[in-house]
Amino acid sequence: MLRQSLCKLTRPVLTRGLANEATFDLPECKLHRFDITLPKTATLTRDDGLKYFKDMTVIRRMETAANAMYKAKEIRGFLHLYSGQEAVCVGMEAGITPTDSIITAYRDHGWAYTRGLSPSSILAELTGRSGGCQKGKGGSMHMYTETLFGGNGIVGAQVPVGAGIAFAHSYKEDGKVCIALYGDGAANQGQIFEAFNLAALFKSPCMFTCENNHYGMGTSDVRAAANPHYYTRGDAVPGIKIDGMNVLAVRDFTKAVTDWMRAGNGPVVAEVETYRYYGHSMSDPGTSYRTRDEVQEVRKTKDPITQLKSFLLEGELATNEELKEIEKECRQIVDEGVDFARTSPELEVHEMFNTIYMDMDGARIRGADATTYGIHSP
Amino acid sequence: MLCRKLLGRCALRKGEVTLQNVRTAAHFTYLPQTPNPALGDTTKLNMFQSINNAMDIAMEKDSSAVLFGEDVAFGGVFRCSLGLQDKYGSARVFNTPLTEQGIIGFGIGVAAAGTTAIAEIQFADYIFPGFDQLVNEAAKYRYRSGNEYNCGGLTVRAPWGAVGHGALYHSQSPEAFFAHCPGLKVVIPRGPTQAKGLLLSCIRDQNPCIFFEPKILYRIAAEEVPVTDYTIPLSQAEVLREGSDVTMIGWGTVVHVLLEVAQMAHDELGVSCEVIDLQTIMPYDSETIEKSVKKTGKAMVVHEAPLTQGFGAELAARLQEECFLHLEAPIQRVTGWDTPFPYIYEPFYLPDKWRCFDTVKKLVDYM
Numbered sequence: 001m002l003r004q005s006l007c008k009l010t011r012p013v014l015t016r017g018l019a020n021e022a023t024f025d026l027p028e029c030k031l032h033r034f035d036i037t038l039p040k041t042a043t044l045t046r047d048d049g050l051k052y053f054k055d056m057t058v059i060r061r062m063e064t065a066a067n068a069m070y071k072a073k074e075i076r077g078f079l080h081l082y083s084g085q086e087a088v089c090v091g092m093e094a095g096i097t098p099t100d101s102i103i104t105a106y107r108d109h110g111w112a113y114t115r116g117l118s119p120s121s122i123l124a125e126l127t128g129r130s131g132g133c134q135k136g137k138g139g140s141m142h143m144y145t146e147t148l149f150g151g152n153g154i155v156g157a158q159v160p161v162g163a164g165i166a167f168a169h170s171y172k173e174d175g176k177v178c179i180a181l182y183g184d185g186a187a188n189q190g191q192i193f194e195a196f197n198l199a200a201l202f203k204s205p206c207m208f209t210c211e212n213n214h215y216g217m218g219t220s221d222v223r224a225a226a227n228p229h230y231y232t233r234g235d236a237v238p239g240i241k242i243d244g245m246n247v248l249a250v251r252d253f254t255k256a257v258t259d260w261m262r263a264g265n266g267p268v269v270a271e272v273e274t275y276r277y278y279g280h281s282m283s284d285p286g287t288s289y290r291t292r293d294e295v296q297e298v299r300k301t302k303d304p305i306t307q308l309k310s311f312l313l314e315g316e317l318a319t320n321e322e323l324k325e326i327e328k329e330c331r332q333i334v335d336e337g338v339d340f341a342r343t344s345p346e347l348e349v350h351e352m353f354n355t356i357y358m359d360m361d362g363a364r365i366r367g368a369d370a371t372t373y374g375i376h377s378p
Numbered sequence: 379m380l381c382r383k384l385l386g387r388c389a390l391r392k393g394e395v396t397l398q399n400v401r402t403a404a405h406f407t408y409l410p411q412t413p414n415p416a417l418g419d420t421t422k423l424n425m426f427q428s429i430n431n432a433m434d435i436a437m438e439k440d441s442s443a444v445l446f447g448e449d450v451a452f453g454g455v456f457r458c459s460l461g462l463q464d465k466y467g468s469a470r471v472f473n474t475p476l477t478e479q480g481i482i483g484f485g486i487g488v489a490a491a492g493t494t495a496i497a498e499i500q501f502a503d504y505i506f507p508g509f510d511q512l513v514n515e516a517a518k519y520r521y522r523s524g525n526e527y528n529c530g531g532l533t534v535r536a537p538w539g540a541v542g543h544g545a546l547y548h549s550q551s552p553e554a555f556f557a558h559c560p561g562l563k564v565v566i567p568r569g570p571t572q573a574k575g576l577l578l579s580c581i582r583d584q585n586p587c588i589f590f591e592p593k594i595l596y597r598i599a600a601e602e603v604p605v606t607d608y609t610i611p612l613s614q615a616e617v618l619r620e621g622s623d624v625t626m627i628g629w630g631t632v633v634h635v636l637l638e639v640a641q642m643a644h645d646e647l648g649v650s651c652e653v654i655d656l657q658t659i660m661p662y663d664s665e666t667i668e669k670s671v672k673k674t675g676k677a678m679v680v681h682e683a684p685l686t687q688g689f690g691a692e693l694a695a696r697l698q699e700e701c702f703l704h705l706e707a708p709i710q711r712v713t714g715w716d717t718p719f720p721y722i723y724e725p726f727y728l729p730d731k732w733r734c735f736d737t738v739k740k741l742v743d744y745m
Contacts, residue, residue, distance in 0.1 A: 134524035142522040149490055150523060154514050160480045164487020194480030355525040356560045358584035
């Protein structure tokens with residue numbers, strides 16, 4: 001059953017016939033104690049539109065490839081796929097700068113990609129190879145760049161860390177903001193409310209962002225939360241609910257919110273409404289707590305890539321052939337990534353004993369039994 | 379039976395101490411440290427003042443350092459941060475709500491973003507809501523990111539151990555929980571001089587550190603502390619008294635119990651005890667204790683935390699593994715009992731000098 005609250009697809013309104021730019025109406029946002037002026041329309045340039053299309057398509061294909069590799073037992077352990085939510089990471093990235101900070105949960109492949117990691121390094125991390133972005137030591141849930149403070153395996157634990165990162169930005173007066181992401185399931189963790197309160201007291205520029213895909217593992221949001229209006233749950237912290245299937249809405253409202261935060265106003269709780277096509281993780285077929293029809297309905301009417309495609313076509317910013325060409329290019333990028341993830345050398349065993357501490361060079365770390373030791377290297 | 383034993387001990391105190399007095403008196407005598415002349419001028423400080431002094435130096439020399447926790451703005455419940463907000467401003471020294479998981483998670487973020495974070499948890503007993511953040515976030519940040527990220531700038535301070543009347547939730551010694559967690563460093567000082575040097579080391583160490591402060595020493599322990607900025611290396615135990623018959627290993631408050639017991643053993647039994655302050659619980663200095671036990675052949679480990687799975691278990695296991703052919707008696711552990719920390723039974727619970735002395739006798743009498 002698809003909730004009616006999933007916003008209706010905004011029909012793009014072509015106001016100008018320029019080939020390089022088109023303007024579209026933005027959907028309405030719901031606000032909670034938030035005194036902010038939001039844009040009514042969004043302008044999309046051809047270059048931006050094609051870039052978003054490419055990024056979202058790469059993520060979609062990468063997750064499809066990861067799914068297949070998992071089923072072929074080439075990826076083991078835990079795997080959480082981002083398909084369906086691509087407009088959130090691509091849109092939010094377009095609304096901030098690459099030097100702003102991001103911290104997210106375990107569904108982090110899309111964010112790793114938009115922060116600049118290659119599909120090869122992401123897929124090789126999933127297969128635990130040395131060419132992975134963390135040398136295979138983190139796996140699916142732990143990917144980092146200089147400004148991506150990690151995916152995180154503990155539900156909700158990244159949120160207070162995000163509050164701290166935001167505090168450091170305001171303390172250092174570097175003008176940056178932090179986006180701390182969590183899901184609708186994590187939204188019920190106590191430490192999230194602790195983090196809201198801390199950030200509000202210290203006026204830290206943290207955009208607490210609930211990626212509401214409507215299911216916390218196998219439980220729908222309305223069955224897990226007495227108040228499923230996540231944007232209102234910061235109490236004194238201003239809130240905003242954004243259509244997370246519309247990349248332009250995500251981009252422009254993120255920009256508006258982060259501009260407001262950069263002015264020294266403190267944190268915001270944003271709910272970005274989205275949907276995941278796969279199950280929660282690979283052990284969840286994703287069909288026991290929702291109908292196949294519901295998933296099909298979202299794919300048909302709300303899919304973020306299809307929406308962007310229609311913006312590009314109806315805005316006369318691109319032709320169908322061009323988009324097909326980009327899709328082909330994306331397929332090739334991901335195929336190369338899969339090859340790399342299969343062939344990159346396995347991590348050497350001594351790596352197991354390394355980087356536990358910054359120092360202790362040469363220290364003995366006990367291995368599997370009392371007679372086996374590894375030598376630590378910082 | 380325990381009761382009778384304690385009464386017996388009271389009698390040993392020459393009858394002038396009543397049971398009531400035993401309950402309220404400290405169970406040890408603080409033995410001040412002789413200052414190292416190489417460190418120059420000294421001033422008399424108790425432990426909360428020396429910790430305050432260490433944080434003052436850390437914040438003065440590192441403009442990125444921030445200090446936060448419950449009530450720290452006006453000094454904290456034990457006065458360790460007294461005057462620091464006046465000196466460094468409310469942007470650098472500030473109160474947090476009562477939110478331990480939040481404080482530690484927040485501290486990890488502050489440190490991960492390149493700032494020095496000193497977080498105070500009001501009592502070590504309150505650290506458990508933040509356990510997940512310490513064990514699953516702080517300890518693993520470096521490893522799981524393939525060394526791309528770390529939160530090495532984080533130091534978590536917490537008052538620790540028995541205080542005479544603390545009961546269940548203001549007396550615990552949770553060091554063993556964190557010693558089970560590679561990536562964290564756990565450090566416990568035995569007095570003002572060590573507290574200053576070790577805390578400065580923790581704050582400047584590029585790994586997340588937990589610094590447990592024996593709260594009974596905040597006021598009782600006073601000595602001449604070097605005025606200068608000095609550090610004491612982590613992961614190095616200190617041999618405080620050399621001996622040839624029995625090795626006694628402890629940390630924090632019990633070190634003073636052991637020093638007294640070593641003197642008693644010398645005077646009453648003619649036994650020569652070596653006393654070692656482990657100082658860093660994790661990663662600990664096994665070389666120093668192994669060397670000592672290979673010399674004495676007899677060892678006891680003393681801590682206030684319960685026996686089972688206390689850190690003494692790790693030390694005993696390591697020592698038997700490394701010193702097996704040198705051992706002349708089973709390694710002894712003198713510890714708190716396997717019960718919650720009791721309120722009115724505190725004198726029975728603690729490894730006091732009589733229990734330690736008894737164990738020395740047991741070790742030297744072992745056939």
